[in-house]
Amino acid sequence: MLRYLRKMRIVIAGAHGQIARELGRLLVASGHDVAGLIRNPDQAGDIEADGMAPVIIDLENSTSDDVIQVLTGADAAVFAAGAGPGSGAARKDSVDRGAAVLLADGAEQAGVARFVQISSSGLDSVRDDARPEGIDDVFYAYLVAKLAAEEDLKTRDLDWTILRPGHLTNDPAEGLVELGPEEQQGNIPRHDVAAVLAELINTGRGSRQVLSVVSGSTNIPDAVAALPITL
Numbered sequence: 001m002l003r004y005l006r007k008m009r010i011v012i013a014g015a016h017g018q019i020a021r022e023l024g025r026l027l028v029a030s031g032h033d034v035a036g037l038i039r040n041p042d043q044a045g046d047i048e049a050d051g052m053a054p055v056i057i058d059l060e061n062s063t064s065d066d067v068i069q070v071l072t073g074a075d076a077a078v079f080a081a082g083a084g085p086g087s088g089a090a091r092k093d094s095v096d097r098g099a100a101v102l103l104a105d106g107a108e109q110a111g112v113a114r115f116v117q118i119s120s121s122g123l124d125s126v127r128d129d130a131r132p133e134g135i136d137d138v139f140y141a142y143l144v145a146k147l148a149a150e151e152d153l154k155t156r157d158l159d160w161t162i163l164r165p166g167h168l169t170n171d172p173a174e175g176l177v178e179l180g181p182e183e184q185q186g187n188i189p190r191h192d193v194a195a196v197l198a199e200l201i202n203t204g205r206g207s208r209q210v211l212s213v214v215s216g217s218t219n220i221p222d223a224v225a226a227l228p229i230t231l
Contacts, residue, residue, distance in 0.1 A: 014081025022194035067106030076114035089141035166214035178216030186214030
């Protein structure tokens, strides 16, 4: 499989999340220079322990110039941030949509070609103002925000990939997945999501594709290698 041979500078937003921390460790182990964007300075020690360089920035309250400065000179950016459990509908919009849009815009303006975004399964259920029965207002706002972030990214002049994981678990990594454009129902360990992201970044595969991933029967390098090449 064709892999990037040169060392890259990679910026991860939301770097203290479980998937992001594992992704950072994997990318550092591959020889890359990784910067981890975090809002809370108290998390800097964890980011440094993972081998990343912590950068303190609050994407909810930053300007385009702030983000461009952080991204200038980077080869790739990863949006792995999220409002998190316990947050209300307003923060779902300001983080899961607003911060994603701000980072993508900054990447475009800073000349960062590669942009990988962690999204969510189930987004097509809220397309065209649809609303599934039985979901609360906050989860609905989350799905709407994630879909809006995807739709924004698709319009940009970036080598983007959107990854929609299934239900996330903290189970041990299996290294076996089902990966492709058709949405799959199922679970997946967070560590396997991180491994898929690392493989997408290291190989350059998945360009301008929305991909679903759940646990399956194909090892991660082979699953990524099987993705179609888009021009």
